[in-house]
Amino acid sequence: xxxxxxxxxxxxxxxxxxxxxxxxxxxxxxxxxxxxxxxxxxxxxxxxxxxxxxxxxxxxxxxxxxxxxxxxxxxxxxxxxxxxxxxxxxxxxxxxxxxxxxxxxxxxxxxxxxxxxxxxxxxxxxxxxxxxxxxxxxxxxxxxxxxxxxxxxxxxxxxxxxxxxxxxxxxxxxxxxxxxxxxxxxxxxxxxxxxxxxxxxxxxxxxxxxxxxxxxxxxxxxxxxxxxxxxxxxxxxxxxxxxxxxxxxxxxxxxxxxxxxxxxxxxxxxxxxxxxxxxxx
Amino acid sequence: xxxxxxxxxxxxxxxxxxxxxxxxxxxxxxxxxxxxxxxxxxxxxxxxxxxxxxxxxxxxxxxxxxxxxxxxxxxxxxxxxxxxxxxxxxxxxxxxxxxxxxxxxxxxxxxxxxxxxxxxxxxxxxxxxxxxxxxxxxxxxxxxxxxxxxxxxxxxxxxxxxxxxxxxxxxxxxxxxxxxxxxxxxxxxxxxxxxxxxxxxxxxxxxxxxxxxxxxxxxxxxxxxxxxxxxxxxxxxxxxxxxxxxxxxxxxxxxxxxxxxxx
Numbered sequence: 001x002x003x004x005x006x007x008x009x010x011x012x013x014x015x016x017x018x019x020x021x022x023x024x025x026x027x028x029x030x031x032x033x034x035x036x037x038x039x040x041x042x043x044x045x046x047x048x049x050x051x052x053x054x055x056x057x058x059x060x061x062x063x064x065x066x067x068x069x070x071x072x073x074x075x076x077x078x079x080x081x082x083x084x085x086x087x088x089x090x091x092x093x094x095x096x097x098x099x100x101x102x103x104x105x106x107x108x109x110x111x112x113x114x115x116x117x118x119x120x121x122x123x124x125x126x127x128x129x130x131x132x133x134x135x136x137x138x139x140x141x142x143x144x145x146x147x148x149x150x151x152x153x154x155x156x157x158x159x160x161x162x163x164x165x166x167x168x169x170x171x172x173x174x175x176x177x178x179x180x181x182x183x184x185x186x187x188x189x190x191x192x193x194x195x196x197x198x199x200x201x202x203x204x205x206x207x208x209x210x211x212x213x214x215x216x217x218x219x220x221x222x223x224x225x226x227x228x229x230x231x232x233x234x235x236x237x238x239x240x241x242x243x244x245x246x247x248x249x250x251x252x253x254x255x256x257x258x259x260x261x262x263x264x265x266x267x268x269x270x271x272x273x274x275x276x277x278x279x280x281x
Numbered sequence: 282x283x284x285x286x287x288x289x290x291x292x293x294x295x296x297x298x299x300x301x302x303x304x305x306x307x308x309x310x311x312x313x314x315x316x317x318x319x320x321x322x323x324x325x326x327x328x329x330x331x332x333x334x335x336x337x338x339x340x341x342x343x344x345x346x347x348x349x350x351x352x353x354x355x356x357x358x359x360x361x362x363x364x365x366x367x368x369x370x371x372x373x374x375x376x377x378x379x380x381x382x383x384x385x386x387x388x389x390x391x392x393x394x395x396x397x398x399x400x401x402x403x404x405x406x407x408x409x410x411x412x413x414x415x416x417x418x419x420x421x422x423x424x425x426x427x428x429x430x431x432x433x434x435x436x437x438x439x440x441x442x443x444x445x446x447x448x449x450x451x452x453x454x455x456x457x458x459x460x461x462x463x464x465x466x467x468x469x470x471x472x473x474x475x476x477x478x479x480x481x482x483x484x485x486x487x488x489x490x491x492x493x494x495x496x497x498x499x500x501x502x503x504x505x506x507x508x509x510x511x512x513x514x515x516x517x518x519x520x521x522x523x524x525x526x527x528x529x530x531x532x533x534x535x536x537x538x539x540x541x542x543x544x
Contacts, residue, residue: 010372010458014384017369017429021388025399025426028406032398035405045409086301093294101302106537108305110483110529113490114506115522119308121510122315127322129311163305192290214393221395224490228510237397244401244494254405257398 036254043248053255061239061256065263068220068236071154072264076216076271079159083166083211088200091174092182102171109164117228120157124148124229149231157229158219166211173204202279209275213268220264221257236260309526316519334520343508344521347500351486351528354417354501358424358485359478365425366432366481367474371466373433374440385437389430399426400494407495415497423491428481435480435540439473476540483529483536 039048058065090101123129124147131143147153177199185195201208223237230238236256243253316335320328338344369388373381391399403423407413447469451461467474489503496504502525509518 013368014372016365017388017433020365020422020425020429021391024403024422025391028402029398031406031410032402035409082301086298089294089298089301093291094298097295097298101298103537104302104306107530107533108309110480110487110533111309112487112503112522112525112529114503114510115312115525116308118506118510118518118522119312123308123311160304160308163301217393218395221397223397224507237395240401241397244404250401250405253401257401261394261398 032254033258035251036258038251040249040251045250053252054259056252057256057259061236064234064236064239065260067234068260069263069267071151071235072216072219073267075155075158075162075219076212078155079162079166079215080170080208080212082159082163083170084201084204084208086163087167087171087174087204087207091171091177092179102167105164105167105171109168113161114224116161117157117225120153120160121148121229124153124156148229151230153229153231154225154235157225158215158222161225162215162218165214169210170204170207173207174200177203197279205275205279209268209272212271216268216271217261217264220260309530312519313523313526315516316523318516321515334516337517338520338524341517343500343505347502347505348524350417350496350499351501351503354420354424354492355482355485357421358428359482361421362425362428362432362481363474363478366429366477367436369429370433370436370440371462373437374443375445381437385430385433388433391426392430396427396488396490399423400491403491404494415495416499417496419495419497420492420501423495424485424488427488427491428484431480431484432477435477436470436473439470439540443470472539476536479532479536479539483532486525486529486532 035045036053037049037051039046039050039052086105090098094101125131126143126145126148128147130147131140134140135143182195182199185199190198221237221240223235223241226235226238237260240253240256240260243249243256247253314327317330317332318327319331319333373384376384400423403419403426404415407415407419413419443466448461448465451465452458456464487503489507492501493504493507500508502521506518506521506525509521
């Protein structure tokens with residue numbers, strides 16, 4: 001019998017999505033990579049092939065780079081751990097509250113990136129709720145200035161922003177484990193730790209890697225949070241953005257951006273390798 | 282004894298889940314609450330109900346054009362990303378799963394990259410290489426890049442349980458591919474498509490960084506908020522933030538409802 005192809009057997013349907021990806025993302029990114037080898041003379045960009053932007057990235061910004069990677073590591077670890085615990089808790093420990101709690105995490109996904117940063121700016125400020133609460137409980141007798149404009153504020157705000165995005169992939173993986181499997185393992189004498197290590201974590205390894213990678217890369221390239229709540233926390237994103245808004249040194253900004261992403265990706269790969277090795281029986 | 286520690290452990294997990302949920306919800310609730318509070322300071326105690334901050338916001342000259350720009354961009358992004366993303370997901374769903382996975386991985390790269398890098402790369406390419414004037418069309422293009430992976434993932438996972446036999450029989454009975462799609466496939470996956478459109482809508486409404494670099498002149502709601510946070514700290518920002526929350530959380534909420542998407 002003659003089989004007539006339906007939509008879905010016609011590969012040209014992939015074309016529009018591919019064109020958007022290639023034309024508005026891949027090609028600009030490639031061009032952006034090319035200009036990282038260019039030079040700037042008298043504020044004018046010139047086609048060139050030089051590595052001096054990369055050298056300058058390391059020599060001028062090594063401390064910001066180190067700080068950024070440390071903060072990204074802290075936020076990546078904290079976000080992933082919180083997301084894993086939350087996903088585990090709602091999947092196996094909260095019974096009929098599973099759906100409402102998941103729903104809450106999902107609707108805050110796109111609850112406004114700037115709005116979330118602004119929310120923490122007002123919570124952590126000198127007149128903010130947190131200071132008021134601490135004064136009221138008598139924990140402190142002077143409002144703390146250090147709550148806002150500190151590394152802690154960056155960690156809290158970005159973890160807050162990234163958490164729902166990290167919960168989603170991990171929870172998606174955990175759904176494949178039935179509570180009965182865990183009960184069976186427990187009945188057969190497996191300890192809590194063994195259950196976690198041999199059933200739960202292997203099942204959501206993919207989700208954990210996605211959550212950590214996402215949190216790490218987004219933090220490494222963020223500039224809005226450090227600027228709003230970070231004060232002195234000078235992160236690479238901040239300096240990259242300055243090359244475009246003030247410095248007009250695009251080649252430099254490009255070299256910095258690619259360096260941060262390359263180093264971050266390398267670290268994420270190491271994390272992935274460690275996780276995989278740790279899970280080997 | 283063991284049973285008791287087990288129960289205590291379960292209780293601990295529940296308390297943890299509730300605290301985390303509170304951590305996720307409370308800041309947004311506070312923003313909304315303070316937008317209706319009389320005091321110009323965003324601190325407790327609440328001093329009484331007022332709509333003054335909304336009046337002040339609505340009389341702000343820059344507000345209405347920013348709202349329009351946001352809605353125009355988000356509308357185009359929702360419609361275009363769903364059209365493009367659904368077409369792509371249809372092909373991917375009928376491919377060998379290994380190949381589909383690789384292609385989805387590639388097309389999802391923009392989701393994992395910081396918006397700053399996507400934004401400046403697009404801006405420098407458009408401005409220097411192809412001399413494309415910045416404006417709402419370039420913003421729409423930028424948002425399509427980050428919204429289409431979400432649409433493709435959502436529609437693709439719905440199609441994983443789709444019964445292709447119905448479409449094939451429509452084709453065998455003489456329906457054109459388009460006709461078969463419109464009368465058979467679309468009605469079945471319509472809730473998912475509406476859900477995906479609403480997610481794309483809220484991604485677009487929410488985006489600040491890519492918009493900032495690709496808009497040239499003018500404002501959307503998030504770039505207006507950026508300007509306001511830098512210059513002032515009064516609850517007018519809470520009012521505009523509440524509107525943003527309402528628009529983006531509202532459309533995500535609707536999306537989850539219609540598509541009954543669960544993770």
